[in-house]
Amino acid sequence: MARFLKNRKILMGKSPGEIHFVGKQKMEQVRIRLMSYNAQNIYESEHESIAPAISAFKTNSLNWLNIDGLHDKAVIEEVGKHFGLSPLVLDDIVNTDQRPKMVEDGNNLIVFLKMLSFNELENRISAEHVTLVLGNNYLISFQEKVGDFFEPIRNRLRQNIGRLRGSTPDYLFYRLFDTIADNYMLCVGLLGEKIEADETHILKNHNKEIVNNIYRHKIEISYLRKAIRPAKEVSTQLKNIETELINSSNDPFFNNLDDLITQTLETVEIYHTMTGDQLNMYNTNINNSANDVMKVLTIFAAIFIPLTFIAGIYGTNFDYLPELHYRYSYFIMLGVMFILALLMLWFFRRKRWL
Amino acid sequence: MARFLKNRKILMGKSPGEIHFVGKQKMEQVRIRLMSYNAQNIYESEHESIAPAISAFKTNSLNWLNIDGLHDKAVIEEVGKHFGLSPLVLDDIVNTDQRPKMVEDGNNLIVFLKMLSFNELENRISAEHVTLVLGNNYLISFQEKVGDFFEPIRNRLRQNIGRLRGSTPDYLFYRLFDTIADNYMLCVGLLGEKIEADETHILKNHNKEIVNNIYRHKIEISYLRKAIRPAKEVSTQLKNIETELINSSNDPFFNNLDDLITQTLETVEIYHTMTGDQLNMYNTNINNSANDVMKVLTIFAAIFIPLTFIAGIYGTNFDYLPELHYRYSYFIMLGVMFILALLMLWFFRRKRWL
Amino acid sequence: MARFLKNRKILMGKSPGEIHFVGKQKMEQVRIRLMSYNAQNIYESEHESIAPAISAFKTNSLNWLNIDGLHDKAVIEEVGKHFGLSPLVLDDIVNTDQRPKMVEDGNNLIVFLKMLSFNELENRISAEHVTLVLGNNYLISFQEKVGDFFEPIRNRLRQNIGRLRGSTPDYLFYRLFDTIADNYMLCVGLLGEKIEADETHILKNHNKEIVNNIYRHKIEISYLRKAIRPAKEVSTQLKNIETELINSSNDPFFNNLDDLITQTLETVEIYHTMTGDQLNMYNTNINNSANDVMKVLTIFAAIFIPLTFIAGIYGTNFDYLPELHYRYSYFIMLGVMFILALLMLWFFRRKRWL
C-alpha cells in the first residue's frame, strides 16, 4: 500500500460530507472522555456515547471532550449535530489522509494536524490524524487511538500545575497544538541523531548497510516534511487570524508556536540536504576504494605478467634455443626479471600509486 | 510523435477561432445526452444533433448536456451559437492539447481540464481533454470519448442519492470537477504504489528492469504534474472568483476541492523526489557491486599470478638451474607458495576486502 | 564566436541611440513592401526607399509596412523620423542581440521578438530578430531577412480569408505575434520529438552518439528558453496593458496568446528535465554495462588463473617431484581442476553473477 497516500480507494462519486472512515481501525471501540474544569474544580468522566457526555458539560467550566477512535460514524455525526459542524468538516475528521489545515465553521475553529511518532527500532516515522475543535467554552479533540501524547497535559490539569486551570479554551487549544509541535521537534531530533551518527561510519568504513540507512532517512525526512509544512501554514494562519475565539492576550503564545514550527522545518531542510551530501560522500568513498582496488590489481598484473612471459619463453621446448645452454643464463634471467620488477615499481611510484 | 505536445502540426496562419480538431478521433459518432432534473423529476434523452437536444431543455430544471466526441465541427459550432460561446472558446474545446484553464465568456464559466487514467499494464498515464461549461440553468460537458468517469454521478442522479438532485448547477459543476480531481488522486496513488514497490527491489537485488521502471515513473510523474499544476491554478481561481453563477453557500466545497488538488500536487512532488533518490540508490548499489566484483578479481589475480610466475621459473629448461636438482626443492617451492598466499590473504584481510 | 551572445564587440563608449548594425548581414539589399487594405480593397507595392513607401500609405486603410534587412542605417533612421521612434528604439531594432521586450514610444507600441526556426538536419535552433511597431493605422514589421513566416498571413489578406481584412491594426499585430508564438510551439515540438526518440535508444542499446545528442538537445533547450521566457513577459504585459492602440474587444486574443506561450514554456521545462534524466539514465546504463563486463572478466580470470597455476606446478622440471610419476596423477589433476571450476561456478552463481 502506498505510504504517502494511505486510502486511495476513494469512492468515486461519493458525496462530499458523506462520512467514510477509510483508515486502519486502530482500536476496538470509540472512547469518549470528558474533563470539565475551572480554576476551582475539575471533573473527569468517561461515556459510552456522545449525548450523555454533552449533557455532562458544565457551564462556568471549560469542557474538554476527547474522542479516541474515528471509525464510528454515529459518534462523529452526533458531535457534528451538537456543535454545528458541517458534513465536509466531519468527513475531514475521519479522513486520516487529510492534509493539515485550518477551517472556520460556524462558531468553531477547527485544526487538522498530524501527530508524529518515531519508532527508533524500525527507523520509521508514523503519523496519526488529530483534529482539534475550538468552541467558545469547549474544546473537542479527535485521535485515531488512545495515545498518551496529551496525558502530561491531563496530569497538569489534575494537579493544577501552571496556568492551564484558570485559562480560556484557546489556551488549552494552544497547549495541545504546542504539544504536537514539540513532538515534531522531538522526532526531528531523534531522526537527526541517527543521521549525524551515520556520518562517522561513512567517513571511516563503508559497509553497505549505510546506503539503506541513508535512503531510509531520506524517505523519513520527506515524510516529516509532508506533515510539518502544512502545519506551518496552519500556525501562521493562527498567528494572524482575527477571531473572538482567541484572546489577543494569547497572541505571544501563537507567535511562539509559529516560531517553533519554523525552526523545526528549517532543521528538517538541513537534514534533507545532509542526507543528500552523505550519499554523495558514500559514492565518492566507493569510487576511491574502487580506485585503490584497481591499483593493487594493476600493480600485481603489470609486474608479474611480463615476468611470467619471460619464464614462459625459456620453458619452450625448441631443439635450438641457445640461451638455455649457457651456464649463467638462469641467473641472468633472474637478474633481468629483478631489474624489470624494480623498473615497474619505480614507474608506479612516480605515478604515486604506491 | 512527441507525447508532451500531441498536435504540433499547427496550421500556421490559421485564424484563432477557426475550429480544427487536431487530436485522435476516439469514437465514430458524436453522442449527445441530456439529463434534465430537479428535486422531483428527472428526464434522460439522447439526441442525434444539438438543436433537438436544446429544445428538450426543461425550465425549472437543471439541464446537463453531455457531448462525447470532439471531431464534429458542426456540433461544436451549434453549441457555441446557442450558448454564446466565442470562437476562441470553441477552438479550445476541440484542441485536445489545450492547457487546463478557466475562462469567463458571456454568461458562462468555462473550465478546461484533463481527465487522467492510469493503465497499470503499460505503466502509463493517459489524458483526455474535458470541458465543463457552467451556465445559469445548464451545464455542458465535453469529453473526447464515452468515458464512464461521470457514470457514478449519473447513477446518483437517477437514484436521487445525496444532495445532487436538489442543488444548483454550480454544485453539479463542483461534483464533476471533484470527480476529476479524485481521479488525479487515484492515479497518483496507483503510480505511487508502483514506485514504492520498486524500493525493496532496489535495496535487495538489482536487475536492469528497474532502471527502466524508474525512468518510466519519472516521465509519468512529469506527465501528471503537467496536467495537475494548471488544474491547481483553476481550482484556486474558482475558490476566489466572484460570479453569480456560483452560490457563496457552495464556497466550502470549492475550498475543499482546492485543498484536494494541493494535496495531490504535494504528493506528486514527493514521488518526483523519490524517483530521483531511487536512481541515485540504484547507482550506488551498482557501484558497490562493481567494487565487490573487482575485489574478487583482484584477490584471485594477486594471489595466483605471482605463484604462477614462480612455477613458470622452474618450468624453464635451462641446462644449469641448480634448484631443480635439490631433493626438497619442490616441497620448498610449495611451502614458499603457501606462505606467499597466506601473506596476500592477510594483506587483503587488513585492507578489509575479505 | 559565443553563440549565446552574438555581438559582444560592443563599441565601448558608443552613445545610446547611435545605430550600429552588429549582426550578420543576411541579405544584400533592404526590401520594403507595403500592403494597404481594408474590408473592400487591398493594394500591394514594393519600394526602393522609405519615403515613397510612406507616401503610398492609404488613409481609411490599414497600412502594413514590412522591412526585410536591418543593415541599412538610412532606412531605419528614416522610419524613425516618420513615425516618431526614439534613437534608443531604432538601436534596438537593428541590435540582433536585443532581448525580447515591449516598449511604448510616442504613439507607437513596439515589440521586439525572436523568430525561431529549427534546422532538423543540424539539430539546431536558429533565431532571427523581429520587431513589430504598432501605430494607430499602420503596422511596421522588421525582419533580418526575407522570411516566409508571415507569407500565410499575406495570402489570407490577399484572398480575404478570416477576419483579418475587416479588423484594426492591433488584430494584425496579434496575428503576427501569434504566428511567431505558434512557431515556438512548432520548434519545441520538433525538438521534443527528437528528444523522445532518443529515449528508446538509451534504454535499448547505448552507442556514444546519443551522449552528444543529449548534450546538443540540452543546449538547444537552453536556447529556446532564452528566447521564449522574455516573450512570455511581453505577452503578459500585452494582456494587461492599457492603451488606445489595442481594442478591449481583442483582449481574449491576447489572453489566448499569453496562454499559448505559457504552455510552450512549460513544455520546454519538461523537456529540459527530461534531457537531464536521459543523461542520468545513460550513465546508469553504462555503469550497468561496465559491471557486466567486469563480471565476465572476473569469472574467466577467477576460474582459469588458479587452474593454470596448478598446471604450472606440474610443468616444473624438478628432479624430485613425486606426483609426476604416479600413474593416475594426470587424471587426478584434471579431476581436481574440474571440481575447482565447478566450485567457482557455484560461487559466482550464489553471488548472482551468472
Next chain:
Amino acid sequence: MARFLKNRKILMGKSPGEIHFVGKQKMEQVRIRLMSYNAQNIYESEHESIAPAISAFKTNSLNWLNIDGLHDKAVIEEVGKHFGLSPLVLDDIVNTDQRPKMVEDGNNLIVFLKMLSFNELENRISAEHVTLVLGNNYLISFQEKVGDFFEPIRNRLRQNIGRLRGSTPDYLFYRLFDTIADNYMLCVGLLGEKIEADETHILKNHNKEIVNNIYRHKIEISYLRKAIRPAKEVSTQLKNIETELINSSNDPFFNNLDDLITQTLETVEIYHTMTGDQLNMYNTNINNSANDVMKVLTIFAAIFIPLTFIAGIYGTNFDYLPELHYRYSYFIMLGVMFILALLMLWFFRRKRWL
C-alpha cells in the same frame, strides 16, 4: 547528540514560560557587570545579584547590564520582573536552541542572536546564544559565557573613542549587533579561505583527506547558514521597524547592518555552491585516475597475455610437435612475438591510450 538541535529532550507538557535552561553550562557562576556612562562620566561595577546592580543604575546615563551565564533561573526571573519581560521571552533567553528573532515586549525590544566563532584547528564553527534587550535608558545583554567579543566595545567606552559615549542606547544596541555581524563575516572568511585552499589540492593531487574536508566544510556552511539566515530576517525587521526606541537618525546604521548581513549570506551561498563543485571535481579526478589505471592494466595484459600463450604452446610436451625441431623456430617465434607487441602498441596508440 544531534548538533543541529541541541536540547531535544524537551519536557513534553511543560508550560510555556517555565524557565528551563537546557544547554551546556559553560561557566560556574553567573557574572553580572554594569557600565553606566554618558558623555562625561563612566562607572563600571560588578554585582553578585541583580537587585544591587539595578539599584546602581544611573539616571541621565545609559546603563549597560551584561549578564554572562544563563543557568541561574533566579537571576533571569529577577531581570524579567524588573524590566517587564514576559515569561515566554525569559524562556527564549535561556533556551540556547532558540532561533534568532526579534520580539517587542512591553517597553523593550528584544533580539535573539547567535554569536559564532570558528575553531581553526577543528575546522568547526561553534555558536553561542546571545540576547540583547533594548529599553529606553538601558541595554541588557545575555551571553552563555564570558566572551570577549564585546570587549573592544567596552574599551572604546572606557577610553571614550568614537561616538559611543554620547549616543543613545539604540546606538550601543546597533554596535553590539554589528559586532556580532562582523563576526559572521570573519567566520565566513576563515572558512572560505580553507575552502579555497582545498581547491589547488583537488586539482593537483588527490589524497582522501580532502573528501572529508569538503564534507566537513559543507556541514559547517549549513551551520553558518542556519545562524545567519534568521539574523538577516532580524536585521531587515530592524531596518523597517517603527519604534520609539530607535532614533530615525540612526536608520543609516541599521541599513548598513542589513547590508552587511546580506553580503555575508550571499558569500555563504557562493561557498555552498563551491563545495558542491569541489566534490564533483574530486569525483571527476578519481574517475580520470581510475581510467588511467585501467588503461595501464589493459595495455600490459593485452600485450603479454597473447605472447605468454604462444610461449605456452611451445612449452607443451607433445611427442610430435614439428616446429620445435626446425633450427630457426625459436627466433621466428621471438620475431612473431615482437611484431605482435608492436601491433598492439600501434593499436593502443591509435586509440590514444598511449
Next chain:
Amino acid sequence: MARFLKNRKILMGKSPGEIHFVGKQKMEQVRIRLMSYNAQNIYESEHESIAPAISAFKTNSLNWLNIDGLHDKAVIEEVGKHFGLSPLVLDDIVNTDQRPKMVEDGNNLIVFLKMLSFNELENRISAEHVTLVLGNNYLISFQEKVGDFFEPIRNRLRQNIGRLRGSTPDYLFYRLFDTIADNYMLCVGLLGEKIEADETHILKNHNKEIVNNIYRHKIEISYLRKAIRPAKEVSTQLKNIETELINSSNDPFFNNLDDLITQTLETVEIYHTMTGDQLNMYNTNINNSANDVMKVLTIFAAIFIPLTFIAGIYGTNFDYLPELHYRYSYFIMLGVMFILALLMLWFFRRKRWL
C-alpha cells in the same frame, strides 16, 4: 587569501564611518582630475588635493571630478565634507569589499559598483570597486586605480561627439554606469566564448586540462554573478526612483540600462548551467571510455587465459599423459584452441562488445 571576501581582517569594534582602506593599494598617489564642460566649453585640470579642485568648479558647467586611488583617508574625508557625504558612505567608498548598492545621502545619489575585467591569459575575472556620486551640477567618480574604462567617454567629451556635452549630470551618470554594464556584457562574452570553445574538446577528445578549465569557468561565473546580481538591483532601483537629480526625460536610458543588465544576468545563468552540463558530459565520456578499456581487457583476457590454460596442461611433465603421444594431438589442440577463440569472439559479438 579568500577571494570572495577580500578584507576579512575587519577591525572588530571599529566605529561605523571610521574610514579604513582595507584593499590592496593599487597606485602610489591619489590622482584627482576635473573636467568642467557645457555645450560650449570644456576645461580639464589635474590637482594635488581636493580643495583646489573644488574651487576650480565652474558654475553653468557640469563638473566631473574623478578620483583614482582610495587609500588616502584625507582626500576622501575632504570630499565628504564638501559634498555632505556621511561617514558611512565614505567608509563604503573605500571599502573595496562593499556590495554594489544605491544610497541617497543628503543631496547626492550614490551608486557603488564593481568594474570587471577579464584577463584572458589567466582565464580570470578581476573586479575593481567604483563609486559614482551624482549631485545637482557635479558628478564624482572614485576608482581603485587609473583605469581607462572611462577614457572613451572623456574623448567623446573632448571631441564633443554625441549628446554628452549638452546634457545634465544624470546623463553622464547614466553613461558611466552604462559603460560599466557594457563591460559586464563584454566579460560574459569573453568567458562565454571560452566555455563554448571547450564544448568541442569535451565531445571529441578528453584530456584532463579540460576538467580544470570547466572548474575555473564555474568559479569565474560565480564571481561574475556576485558582482552583477546586486548591480541589477541597483539598475532596477534607478529605473523606479523618484528624485530631482534624474530628469524624467532620461528614463528611457535607465530602462535600457536595466534591460542590458537583465540580459547579461540571464546569459550568466545560461553559462552557469552550461558548465554544469559540461562537467556531466565529461564524466559520461570518461565512463564510456573506461567501459571501452575494460571491454578490450576482458576480451583479451577471456580469449587467451583459457587457451594458455590448455597449453599449460600439456606442458606438465606427468609420466603418464596419454594425449602427448598421439601423432595428431598437437594439431587437435591447436584446432580446439582455434574453435574456442572463435566461440569467444562470437560470444562478445553477440554481446555487442565488438
